[in-house]
Amino acid sequence: MECNKDCTSCQSGCGIKCPVCGATSIPVESITVANLSKTPVKLDHDYYLCLNPKCKTSYFDNQDQILVLDDLKVPIWFKSTFLDYIVCYCRKIYLKDVIRAVLSIDEPTKENIIKYLEKENIETNCLLNNPLGKNCDLLFNNAIEYAVKLKEKENTSNVK
Numbered sequence: 001m002e003c004n005k006d007c008t009s010c011q012s013g014c015g016i017k018c019p020v021c022g023a024t025s026i027p028v029e030s031i032t033v034a035n036l037s038k039t040p041v042k043l044d045h046d047y048y049l050c051l052n053p054k055c056k057t058s059y060f061d062n063q064d065q066i067l068v069l070d071d072l073k074v075p076i077w078f079k080s081t082f083l084d085y086i087v088c089y090c091r092k093i094y095l096k097d098v099i100r101a102v103l104s105i106d107e108p109t110k111e112n113i114i115k116y117l118e119k120e121n122i123e124t125n126c127l128l129n130n131p132l133g134k135n136c137d138l139l140f141n142n143a144i145e146y147a148v149k150l151k152e153k154e155n156t157s158n159v160k
């Protein structure tokens, strides 16, 4: 399959493995890494984000620069604890906020949740704020799905 550079066209993660753990990675534009990193990065080439939830490596490049999670200003959601699990980086919406919103509103869409959390006026810039440099639609929808399931579980246990 043709690589479309956003890793939705195949599962191989471009075959670039994390130099620390050997897991697959996803390419991220250097401008994104530069904005999220506390240490300087080079802007002339792409970086890669290690996809292993247990690996402490965050970004690396093909020139032997390796950043760990502590080198970043934000936690990487899939490498962090529940309390640090950020869903929308631009609006600083955490998974726990999504759950709180879903429990309180009837129609849990991304739009309604953002409104409920009173974060609709925050300017977004996914390229700079999201660790993948992409919008959080997929992550947000997964979080809603997770929260809805929790809500359903809670409702059925209340009946008992």
Ligand SMILES: [Zn+2]
Pocket (backbone or CB within 6 Å): 018, 019, 020, 021, 022, 023, 050, 051, 052, 055, 056, 057
């Ligand atoms: Zn790794």
